Amino acid sequence: MEKLKAMIPDHLKHILVSSAADDLPFTCSALFDHLQLSHQFHQIVKQLSDPDVTTCGKDQLAATQWRTNGNAAFAQGDYQQALNCYTQALRCTPLSMDKIDKSIVATLHFNRAFALRKMGMLKESIRDCSRAIKFHPSHSKAWYCKGQANVGLQNFEDAINDMHTALAFEESSLGKKQVRCELERVVEQSKRAKEVPECWRVIDQDDIHIGGKFSLST
Known part of the structure; x- marks a missing residue:
């Protein structure tokens, strides 16, 4: 960004600073006409x-x-801090198709989703779980984490679907047992929620299982 600023001559900077909103077409055109002739500008854009x-x-x-x-x-x-670190890791990970390791990118998104869920940012956690699943569709932990976040939001139908998918992809017997137990609990919670009139419903914090025993991916 500093290199680009340094390429703008003083007289053009003065025009940009003193211009009004109505002058935007002219100032943009003048700036483009100047930069497109610069080899350095094209090199920076390429980078x-x-x-x-x-x-x-x-x-x-x-x-x-x-x-x-x-x-x-x-x-x-x-x-x-964990959220910040995972975000930096995603920014540093090469994304060219011949170098990208989809499993690593999926793990980083899942880890960030797990941290977001711990912080109570459930919608954001679901978003990162979906990103992890996009790179690694059979990522059972991401499906499970997504299900847990949906439970917290009382999206029970989505949560049950997520848990079923997690169960299908989970390979370890211990993991399957955990998901199955959690799935049964969510189904029961969903049934109870349907029995309560919509206007009377409140979130019972003791009934929302935020933590989960699935470990962080490393």
Whole structure:
């Protein structure tokens, strides 16, 4: 960004600063006419469009370190710091199709979703679970986490579907047992919710299982 600013001559900066909203077509045109003749400008645009050399600093080693830092923060209960670290890891992960490791990207989105759920940001957690599933459709932990978040939002039908999918993809016997028990609990909770008139419904905080025993992906 600083390089781009440095390429704008002083007289053009003065025009931009003193211009009004009605002058926008003229100022944009003047700025474009100036920059399109610059070889340096085209080089910068090319770099910005390359997923491996963008200003996000694509670097697999850095991404791995941020992920490790996130896991450590999560283990200490510092979910905000964990969220920040996982976000940085995603920013550093190379995204070109010949280099991307979909399982790693899915894990980072799941880990971030887990941290978001711990922070009570359920809609955001569901969004990241969906991103993890997009990269890794059989990610049982992401389906389970998504189901847990939907329970918290009282979206019981979605939660039950998520739990069924998690159960289908879960490979370990212990994991299957956990998902099955949770699924049964959610089904019962859904039945109770339907028996209560909509205008009387309140969220029973003791009945919302936010934590879950599924471990963080590493």
